[in-house]
Amino acid sequence: xxxxxxxxxxxxxxxxxxxxxxxxxxxxxxxxxxxxxxxxxxxxxxxxxxxxxxxxxxxxxxxxxxxxxxxxxxxxxxxxxxxxxxxxxxxxxxxxxxxxxxxxxxxxxxxxxxxxxxxxxxxxxxxxxxxxxxxxxxxxxxxxxxxxxxxxxxxxxxxxxxxxxxxxxxxxxxxxxxxxxxxxxxxxxxxxxxxxxxxxxxxxxxxxxxxxxxxxxxxxxxxxxxxxxxxxxxxxxxxxxxxxxxxxxxxxxxxxxxxxxxxxxxxxxxxxxxxxxxxxxxxxxxxxxxxxxxxxxxxxxxxxxxxxxxxxxxxxxxxxxxxxxxxxxxxxxxxxxxxxxxxxxxxxxxxxxxxxxxxxxx
Numbered sequence: 001x002x003x004x005x006x007x008x009x010x011x012x013x014x015x016x017x018x019x020x021x022x023x024x025x026x027x028x029x030x031x032x033x034x035x036x037x038x039x040x041x042x043x044x045x046x047x048x049x050x051x052x053x054x055x056x057x058x059x060x061x062x063x064x065x066x067x068x069x070x071x072x073x074x075x076x077x078x079x080x081x082x083x084x085x086x087x088x089x090x091x092x093x094x095x096x097x098x099x100x101x102x103x104x105x106x107x108x109x110x111x112x113x114x115x116x117x118x119x120x121x122x123x124x125x126x127x128x129x130x131x132x133x134x135x136x137x138x139x140x141x142x143x144x145x146x147x148x149x150x151x152x153x154x155x156x157x158x159x160x161x162x163x164x165x166x167x168x169x170x171x172x173x174x175x176x177x178x179x180x181x182x183x184x185x186x187x188x189x190x191x192x193x194x195x196x197x198x199x200x201x202x203x204x205x206x207x208x209x210x211x212x213x214x215x216x217x218x219x220x221x222x223x224x225x226x227x228x229x230x231x232x233x234x235x236x237x238x239x240x241x242x243x244x245x246x247x248x249x250x251x252x253x254x255x256x257x258x259x260x261x262x263x264x265x266x267x268x269x270x271x272x273x274x275x276x277x278x279x280x281x282x283x284x285x286x287x288x289x290x291x292x293x294x295x296x297x298x299x300x301x302x303x304x305x306x307x308x309x310x311x312x313x314x315x316x317x318x319x320x321x322x323x324x325x326x327x328x329x330x331x332x333x334x335x336x337x338x339x340x341x342x343x344x345x346x347x348x349x350x351x352x353x354x355x356x357x358x359x360x361x362x
Contacts, residue, residue, distance in 0.1 A: 024313050024327035025362050029063070029347075030076055031355035033321055037070055037089060042081025049074070049082075052349035052356050054110030055337040059117045065337065065349060065356055066108040066121070073100075073111055073121060073132075076356070086121065086132055086139065093126040093146050100132045100139040109166045110224070110337070112176075114191070120176070122165045129157075129165055129178060129189075143178065143189055143196060150183045150203065157189045157196035166280075167224040171248070172231030179222045179235075186222055186235070186246075200246060200253070205239060210255040214246055217253055220260075224282045224293075236279040236292060243271070243282065243290060243303065256290065257303055257310060264297045264317055271303045271310040281349075285340035293335040293348065300327075300335060300348060300359065314348070314359055321353045330357075 028045055036048030051069035058064045063076040064085070072087035086100040087108075095103025106125030113119055119132040120142065128144030143157035144165065152160025163182030170176055176189045177199065185201040199214070206218025220240030227233055233246040234256075242258030257271035266274025281293030290303040291313075299315030313327055320331025337349030346359040 023361055024359050026314060026322070026324045026327045026330040026357045026359055028322070028324055029356045029358055030065075030082065031350075031353070033354055035069060035354050037067075037072070040081065040083050042077075042079065044076050044080055044082045047082055049354050049356070051351050051354065053108070053336040053351060054122070055347045055349045055356060056111065056113075056339045057341055057347075059113055063347060063356070064111055064119075066111055068107050068109065068336070068351065071105045071108065073105075073108060073119070086119070091125065093123075093128065096130075096140050098138060100137050103130075103139045105130075110168055112168050112170060114170060114176075120168055122168045122178070124164050124166055124181075127162045127164060127182075129162070129168055129176070142176075143187075148182060150180075150185075153187075153197050154195065156194050158194070160187075160196045162187070167222075169225040169227050169233070171227055171233065173248075177225055177227075177233060179225055181222060181238075184219055184222065186219070186225070186233075207260065208237070208240060208242070208244060208253055208255065210253075212253050214251045214253055219244075223280050226282050226284050228284055228288065234282055234284060234290065236276075236282045238278050238280060241276040241279065243276075243279070243292060257292075264294070264299070267301070267311050268309065270308055272308075274301075274310045276301075280336050281338040283338045283340040283346070285344070285346070286342055289340075291338050291340050291346055293338040295334050295336060298332045298334065300332070300338065300346070313346075319352075321355075324357070327359055 030044040031049045035050040041047040053066045053068045055065040087105045090104045091106045092104035109124045110122040121130045127148045129142045131142045144162040148163040149161045166181045167179040178187045180187045186199045188199040201219040221238035223238040235244045243256045245254045263275030278296035280295040283291045292301045315332040333352035336351045339347045
């Protein structure tokens with residue numbers, strides 16, 4: 001039952017931004033703050049990158065990220081240098097069947113790995129999801145034709161239509177879930193058969209009531225996905241300004257955080273009574289706490305699921321660039337990607353500062 005959590009949410013909300021004690025620090029790992037590109041560069045902190053978005057730990061132990069402005073997927077190697085894995089730096093939908101390094105991308109938002117170690121890219125501006133077979137280094141399209149519209153449910157994903165897919169995640173059911181953001185849907189691709197269907201949303205913007213059925217209930221700008229240890233999906237909605245949990249067993253949607261209004265309030269109080277401004281990233285840590293890239297508030301926030309409360313961990317709420325150190329004094333600029341690693345560190349794509357930063361609890 002959710003009684004304990006709901007009881008915690010009944011506590012009166014406190015005005016934001018109430019800050020947690022200065023326990024977290026930031027450190028820049030990649031980027032000198034200027035947009036640009038130099039191939040296979042080291043040390044990474046002195047390199048130039050261009051609008052890093054999605055970031056995660058790869059199966060090889062390296063830190064992987066997309067460059068939304070650079071049209072590439074790159075990785076930070078253990079020796080501190082950078083390597084390009086996908087993309088020739090040109091905007092386009094080219095290269096299928098060939099080497100991923102020679103392919104063109106168009107504003108890639110997010111990356112994920114499947115259980116076999118292959119890489120998938122939400123190639124947002126091309127309206128497709130692409131796959132890189134890591135053993136061969138070849139790229140192909142998994143879902144979408146490149147035309148920005150809706151269609152294809154019940155058929156092969158590669159023949160279906162997507163519109164601005166922003167986020168992808170693998171469930172515990174041999175399926176990939178796609179935030180088909182421009183269509184206000186979550187689509188599901190069965191990885192065995194390749195069949196695509198609409199899983200959540202109605203195709204129109206709308207309010208998502210707490211406890212509503214997953215199917216037939218509107219979403220308001222489904223933007224980023226993660227999955228918990230039980231296989232439930234977690235979603236942030238940009239226009240909805242909320243954090244939602246999609247309970248896969250009971251087929252219900254629960255509002256975890258956000259009133260639905262746009263703002264920056266609620267820190268120190270119940271997450272349900274907080275406000276966000278265009279959140280665009282979500283990651284669950286190993287304790288089940290929820291980390292949010294509150295993008296248009298230029299902040300990183302965390303929901304403590306044991307208490308149901310929300311707090312700001314990094315950022316001042318003002319747009320800026322650093323300095324590194326005390327996370328609550330480090331200005332950020334439209335954070336997109338966020339990834340809670342197994343060791344407790346949290347990595348962020350500080351997008352318009354052209355940096356990858358790490359948050360650590362000192």
